[in-house]
Amino acid sequence: MIAIGGVIGAGLFVGSSAGIAAAGPAILLSYALVGAMVVLVMRMLGEMAAAQPTSGSFSAYADRALGRWAGFSIGWLYWFFWVVVLAVEATAGAQILEGWIPAVPQWGWALIVMVVLTATNLASVASYGEFEFWFAGIKVVAIAGFVVIGLLAVFGVLPGSDNPGAGFAHLTDTGGFFPKGPGAILTGILMVVFSFMGSEIVTLAAGESADPQRAVSKATNSVIWRIAVFYLGSIFVVLTLLPWNDASITKDGSYVASLNSIGIPHAGQVMNVIVLTAVLSCLNSGLYTASRMAFSLGRRGDAPAAFARTNGRGVPQAAILSSVLFGFVAVFFNYKWPDTVFAFLLNSSGAVALFVWLVICFTQLRMRGIILREAPEKLVVRMWLFPYLTWATIAMISFVLVYMLTDDAGREQVLLSLLVAALVVAIALAREAVHRRRDGGAKGAAGVSAAGGAGSGEPAPGQVGTARSAGPEDRVST
Numbered sequence: 001m002i003a004i005g006g007v008i009g010a011g012l013f014v015g016s017s018a019g020i021a022a023a024g025p026a027i028l029l030s031y032a033l034v035g036a037m038v039v040l041v042m043r044m045l046g047e048m049a050a051a052q053p054t055s056g057s058f059s060a061y062a063d064r065a066l067g068r069w070a071g072f073s074i075g076w077l078y079w080f081f082w083v084v085v086l087a088v089e090a091t092a093g094a095q096i097l098e099g100w101i102p103a104v105p106q107w108g109w110a111l112i113v114m115v116v117l118t119a120t121n122l123a124s125v126a127s128y129g130e131f132e133f134w135f136a137g138i139k140v141v142a143i144a145g146f147v148v149i150g151l152l153a154v155f156g157v158l159p160g161s162d163n164p165g166a167g168f169a170h171l172t173d174t175g176g177f178f179p180k181g182p183g184a185i186l187t188g189i190l191m192v193v194f195s196f197m198g199s200e201i202v203t204l205a206a207g208e209s210a211d212p213q214r215a216v217s218k219a220t221n222s223v224i225w226r227i228a229v230f231y232l233g234s235i236f237v238v239l240t241l242l243p244w245n246d247a248s249i250t251k252d253g254s255y256v257a258s259l260n261s262i263g264i265p266h267a268g269q270v271m272n273v274i275v276l277t278a279v280l281s282c283l284n285s286g287l288y289t290a291s292r293m294a295f296s297l298g299r300r301g302d303a304p305a306a307f308a309r310t311n312g313r314g315v316p317q318a319a320i321l322s323s324v325l326f327g328f329v330a331v332f333f334n335y336k337w338p339d340t341v342f343a344f345l346l347n348s349s350g351a352v353a354l355f356v357w358l359v360i361c362f363t364q365l366r367m368r369g370i371i372l373r374e375a376p377e378k379l380v381v382r383m384w385l386f387p388y389l390t391w392a393t394i395a396m397i398s399f400v401l402v403y404m405l406t407d408d409a410g411r412e413q414v415l416l417s418l419l420v421a422a423l424v425v426a427i428a429l430a431r432e433a434v435h436r437r438r439d440g441g442a443k444g445a446a447g448v449s450a451a452g453g454a455g456s457g458e459p460a461p462g463q464v465g466t467a468r469s470a471g472p473e474d475r476v477s478t
Helices: 010-051 057-065 068-100 106-123 125-154 184-196 201-208 212-241 247-252 254-262 267-299 317-336 341-348 352-374 388-404 408-439 441-451
Strands: none
Touching: 010 057, 010 184, 010 201, 010 212, 010 247, 010 254, 010 267, 010 352, 010 388, 057 068, 057 201, 057 267, 057 352, 068 106, 068 267, 068 317, 068 341, 068 352, 068 408, 106 125, 106 267, 106 317, 125 212, 125 254, 125 267, 184 352, 184 388, 201 212, 201 267, 212 254, 247 254, 254 267, 267 317, 317 341, 341 408, 352 388, 352 408, 388 408
């Protein structure tokens, strides 16, 4: 359920109307292209995660395949991305809750939401899993119901529907399939790409599952139909129920407008409940993800040692609290200086998703050889057409990053994200130089070889589940 729910974020419900307005029916191709890119990235990540399940996921693999500087850099950038997301989602949830119960101020709701989900994450990993199971379940049922009911209305067979049921006519009857021109597909890509972030969470959670290899294999193999049904399916229904330029899509939101066209009573409130569920799910997963990345960084000596310690329930308490603390600070910035400090945080983390996917691609190019050399029997999930599709995915992600520089909003995100990334990489390289000088070149090289990867505290693919001197094995709890 974490795998299924991971691809359904609040961005799908809230942001799809802007994409439809920008590209018309051609937004379907934008979603399809980004979806294909995510499927390929997840296949690469699944290959590595099935062979070496760990709470550090791609950061630990980058540590081993590309060097300690890479694992340090992408790990901290990913942590930074999710703690900023905590503030964004807490504020979004607070806005919905304040609309229902205005007696409690918005900042009060944000505080309540953060405290409740922090408590569940501190209780045990099972608490996180239980909450995410129900959050994901609500989202899946809602989307599946929307697609089924919508298709019935599209073909005019839904009893009592207010929609005339135009079939597929709305895809071409208002300016054709490309009303804004074929180039609008690229604009649409920039608007939808970030709504896919979160698919990789399942590979972090796999490190704490009973059978990680089976869990990762199953989740990776199902990512195609998940994206096809939840993203392409639901957007297709919206575009066939209403003309793409219907004013209600922008005014009420694409999903609410579609439900209203069918005649579903209280569509706005129904969708608010679903969006709130998506927001809480994103908050819950964001806190889990940030804390586990901090835990893994602590295990590898790239974060304070306290982050790597777990309490009696197997929970990395310090890692969770530090992530929440930064999240609270970001929420404060959002209320106090939304257009300056928080805008900087938001934009400087905006392109991190694409950086992460790019690092996963380069890491997989190296990790395939390492796995084949050390534990070929663990290569149960394989990237298709390796290495050609891996290089094709690198080209696709690079193109998106370059194209973002031509867009005003995208340019700021890329440049600020690059600035923060350069700062983190500089810190990583400086730390590595200090360690090398301290330990001595020859001694440091011998230590790296013995540790199984660039000074990493993570196990090598052939060492999964073995004891290590750094402490308990990398599964945070059982």
